Amino acid sequence: MELVGVDLEERSYEIKIGAGLLANLGQSLIDLDIKAGTKILIITDKRVNDLYGSEINQRLEETDFEFKIIVVPEGEKSKSLNMTKVLYDEAVDFGLDRSSLIIAFGGGVIGDLAGFIAATYMRGVPFIQIPTTLLAQVDSSVGGKTAVNHEAGKNLIGAFYQPELVLIDLEVLNTLDQRDVRSGLAEVIKYGVIWDKEFFNYLQANHKEIKELDLDVLAKVIQRSCQIKAEVVAKDEKELGLRAILNYGHTIGHAIEALAGYGEYRHGEAVAIGMISAMELAYKLDMVTKEEVEAQTELINNFGLPTTINKLRLDQIISKTKQDKKVKDGEVNFILPNSIGEVEIVSGVKNEVLTEVLAKQLR
């Protein structure tokens, strides 16, 4: 088992990474000093429950905790204010209180939704993330961002709220759709580009093993991804500055995701396209070499992720980019590489340059 610490003073916690960790769920709870008799509300989605609900059930039956599993429909639609109402009611029914525990058991949708409930039920209930998609394991379960969507924007309602533990079982990835695996890999590439050239090279050298979900390589990849995210979050928990670099590839990515309709692109697919745009912008601004542009494109290709934009219009993408909630005072900030392994925040990118770059990606 690998351990990664997230260092946030009194809100610090550990990420446990390993194959088969779910089997020891009871022990992990005891290690956290969760007392016998504690009420545990597990929030999961239909698909994850069909696959792993009985295992969770069995593991918790073996313990002295009182638990209840709530299953919501799978997909982004469950990240809604309406669903929070349903979950608050369920929590009340179950008699959840501040000394209880909430477990998010699923992908990023469940993590964000259950995390928001944990953040706001009785002003905060302890909670644990058990991420079951690669994207959730390397990204959304770490760092304390929780949210639901609003018609006007994704993640518009939310809170910063840290879990007590993140428990990553590599084995659950075996049932994941290929597209969801790839989606997670986009975020992994992101960590290499923004923070760690050596890691980027490791991904390139091991891309076959990674795609085949080789457990040893995967453990290393997830661990390093979590480390990088944890390091950035520790320095800027509330996204006042540095944390913005985690949005590398996301400015264009979010615009594409929103325009195509959520669900059309997986999040990571849109991010991959956005990373291509960002690297190209950096190239136009003389920040990176042609070789660096090509290295990133090659890795994105090797992971089977898209690089071009289908069916969207250029002016739509540009105007959507300017509505991003990270836009401060009307100015779009781009996270652009200085080299592979380092990014900076660049403001005032000219419309012409952006247009030229995006035009090349349009199909």
Add this chain to the structure above:
Amino acid sequence: MELVGVDLEERSYEIKIGAGLLANLGQSLIDLDIKAGTKILIITDKRVNDLYGSEINQRLEETDFEFKIIVVPEGEKSKSLNMTKVLYDEAVDFGLDRSSLIIAFGGGVIGDLAGFIAATYMRGVPFIQIPTTLLAQVDSSVGGKTAVNHEAGKNLIGAFYQPELVLIDLEVLNTLDQRDVRSGLAEVIKYGVIWDKEFFNYLQANHKEIKELDLDVLAKVIQRSCQIKAEVVAKDEKELGLRAILNYGHTIGHAIEALAGYGEYRHGEAVAIGMISAMELAYKLDMVTKEEVEAQTELINNFGLPTTINKLRLDQIISKTKQDKKVKDGEVNFILPNSIGEVEIVSGVKNEVLTEVLAKQLR
């Protein structure tokens, strides 16, 4: 003008107290480094808006900020999930973003509601409290508790979220109902009993001036109340321990409020009754003297607050007390005085003792 600091590391802020501060609202915003052009969403209720809306409007017209005033119906009913939905929509419509500002302008209902919106819109927007009831000025606007109600319980959905500034204008108290003034005074008495015997004596010595809203005495009373709350909150922001002492009188108080139906008793009236119960419990447990019991009863009487319980049944009150959300692991904790000026948390108070005490208060 009096200043009280709330010391919470990077979340620290100031409380400004004085007569006529509203007239300088623009300057207060500039002092906070709010930039020209910033969008400001003011949330208030019907009554406060009728009384002070035009003044706020005028003060903000004089500035370079872009603002919008949203008026919700007055009363506890507005502290609902449904109302949060309305306010999120208004915020989106207005184009509020993370660099904007929310101002809560009203009593505790508005502070709690607007604070919750500020805590959860885009994972947190800066906000300012301008409390206009005495209760809000001495209690709810300070300390970062925000919340809305759920059918199953008051303040069941909420967050800890600190304002950037609390601006207390004493003059607005002149339009407050007598009952609302008294309600705030119950919390003031509470601070004396839990923390500061000298302050308790000052209240006793000046009870006439206080009831007449003498500005000099009032400034002192509000300042000391805020100081005490700030001190307790600074030591225990998230209510893991010490902060519970602010619930002196509230265990029974909340039960009575809920049973009678919110609105029947003002919050402070219920708390006054609860403080009588708590002091009496402390007396039965040999923690305080007969003189101390009488001193508190006298002050509560002098402020015109109730001491007895009407129209409720004993068994109802006791069972409701046990449902309080502060109950951990089924055990009711009481905050009881050791003397006037000091309290401790006492668990395992016997049912018989509680019954005996409450029976004496029932009418």
